[in-house]
Amino acid sequence: MNVRRRHLLLGAGAGLLGAAAVHPVRADGGSIPDATHAGHGSAPSERIHTPNGWTLPHRMRDGVKEFHLVAEEIEHEFAPGSVARCWGYNGTTPGPTLEAVEGDRVRIFVTNRLGEPTSVHWHGLLLPSGMDGVGGLTQPHIPPGETFVYEFTLRQHGTHMYHPHSDEMTQMALGMMGMFIIHPREAEPETIHRDFAILLHNWALHPGTYRPDPSVMQDFDLWTLNSKSFPATAPLVARTGERVRIRIGNLSMWNHPMHLHGVQFAVTGGDGGRWPRALWRTEVTEIVGVGQARDIEFTAVAGDWAFHCHMAHHTMGPMGHGIPNTIGADQSDVEARIRRFMPGFMAMGEHGMAEHQEHVEMGHMPGPENTLAMMAGKGPFGNMEMGGMFTVVKVRDDIEPGDFEDPGWYRHPSGTVAHKVSDDPDFGAPVRRGRPASSDSRSLPTPRRGGHEHH
Numbered sequence: 001m002n003v004r005r006r007h008l009l010l011g012a013g014a015g016l017l018g019a020a021a022v023h024p025v026r027a028d029g030g031s032i033p034d035a036t037h038a039g040h041g042s043a044p045s046e047r048i049h050t051p052n053g054w055t056l057p058h059r060m061r062d063g064v065k066e067f068h069l070v071a072e073e074i075e076h077e078f079a080p081g082s083v084a085r086c087w088g089y090n091g092t093t094p095g096p097t098l099e100a101v102e103g104d105r106v107r108i109f110v111t112n113r114l115g116e117p118t119s120v121h122w123h124g125l126l127l128p129s130g131m132d133g134v135g136g137l138t139q140p141h142i143p144p145g146e147t148f149v150y151e152f153t154l155r156q157h158g159t160h161m162y163h164p165h166s167d168e169m170t171q172m173a174l175g176m177m178g179m180f181i182i183h184p185r186e187a188e189p190e191t192i193h194r195d196f197a198i199l200l201h202n203w204a205l206h207p208g209t210y211r212p213d214p215s216v217m218q219d220f221d222l223w224t225l226n227s228k229s230f231p232a233t234a235p236l237v238a239r240t241g242e243r244v245r246i247r248i249g250n251l252s253m254w255n256h257p258m259h260l261h262g263v264q265f266a267v268t269g270g271d272g273g274r275w276p277r278a279l280w281r282t283e284v285t286e287i288v289g290v291g292q293a294r295d296i297e298f299t300a301v302a303g304d305w306a307f308h309c310h311m312a313h314h315t316m317g318p319m320g321h322g323i324p325n326t327i328g329a330d331q332s333d334v335e336a337r338i339r340r341f342m343p344g345f346m347a348m349g350e351h352g353m354a355e356h357q358e359h360v361e362m363g364h365m366p367g368p369e370n371t372l373a374m375m376a377g378k379g380p381f382g383n384m385e386m387g388g389m390f391t392v393v394k395v396r397d398d399i400e401p402g403d404f405e406d407p408g409w410y411r412h413p414s415g416t417v418a419h420k421v422s423d424d425p426d427f428g429a430p431v432r433r434g435r436p437a438s439s440d441s442r443s444l445p446t447p448r449r450g451g452h453e454h455h
């Protein structure tokens with residue numbers, strides 16, 4: 001058991017090394033949103049930047065904004081080394097971001113190219129009951145091959161989402177979801193220079209498999225920002241001093257405390273549109289609950305700032321759940337014995353888990369096929385030992401408006417990087433309390449045989 005599970009901790013890491021710089025693609029080939037016109041005059045209808053994603057182009061017909069969504073099976077890459085047959089819209093998961101302006105009348109065609117019926121629920125929108133998209137309750141399910149149309153007038157603004165309300169468990173587990181952003185009719189009270197949209201999701205893509213498993217309730221393998229796992233998550237790029245908004249939607253099956261380094265942000269809105277200032281909260285971590293959306297805003301400060309879920313297991317790649325705890329366990333004897341029937345076996349985890357990334361990347365242990373490493377990502381100072389719901393907000397003094405390209409790593413002003421002052425563990429005279437543990441873990445009480453198998 002122990003041996004088999006250890007393999008699950010590891011993935012094929014080699015393909016990840018060059019993956020740090022993955023740029024978002026505007027699949028519509030359209031111009032990059034011009035942030036400079038946000039906040040001046042009338043509201044432009046397309047100005048969201050969806051990292052690793054895109055905004056669906058629309059066309060105007062008789063004063064109605066027309067969109068066309070196609071529900072279909074797709075091939076999706078979570079990060080180099082992990083692809084799967086997923087379900088999405090118009091070729092991607094998440095589906096394209098829909099953008100419109102408060103007061104717009106929208107007409108949305110939905111074509112079902114799946115093998116089973118679907119529907120689309122416009123999550124959080126104020127609309128006629130019959131447009132709400134709940135299969136069986138407010139409309140017939142859309143059979144395979146058919147196209148339905150939804151039409152309503154947008155009577156609100158805010159950060160919203162769309163997803164199926166037909167076989168919801170399966171269709172969402174396989175990736176069917178997207179953001180629906182409605183801009184206020186009037187200009188924003190504060191000029192927003194960068195307006196990002198990120199949808200949180202989780203996936204049970206078991207090691208060595210190619211289709212997400214919809215039956216899993218808790219032990220997910222992949223945690224994603226816009227269906228990408230770090231280091232394939234695109235950085236969020238901004239210029240020093242710009243006002244940045246990150247709209248975060250959560251259609252995963254967990255709540256995610258999203259944490260941003262380097263600034264205190266204001267939580268300024270979400271599903272309910274932009275909140276009055278009196279309701280804003282100053283935070284560094286904001287829980288985005290299942291089915292919720294939250295907007296955070298801040299003034300960009302130069303640097304490379306981590307932005308991630310604070311549930312430590314959500315910033316990791318696939319791992320074996322419930323493995324025995326090897327921290328502090330001397331396994332040298334076990335390793336020798338296991339090697340007799342399993343050449344190349346390496347005992348790990350005595351001093352912590354960080355060594356896993358190195359071992360995997362050096363090819364010491366082949367992982368299961370089509371499975372990301374538990375830890376990945378290279379920074380300018382070494383391994384980042386991250387994965388999943390992690391990305392970097394990259395703020396520079398010289399980024400042009402509308403430029404979202406990865407600028408590379410931050411060049412820290414001299415004297416502003418933590419650095420070594422001693423390699424002597426007895427350095428200095430730090431005050432320490434309590435009883436420092438002996439370096440010999442065998443001084444701890446011996447657990448009963450098989451004690452870690454109790455559940």
Ligand SMILES: [Cu+2]
Nearest residue numbers: 256309311314
């Ligand atoms: Cu999380």
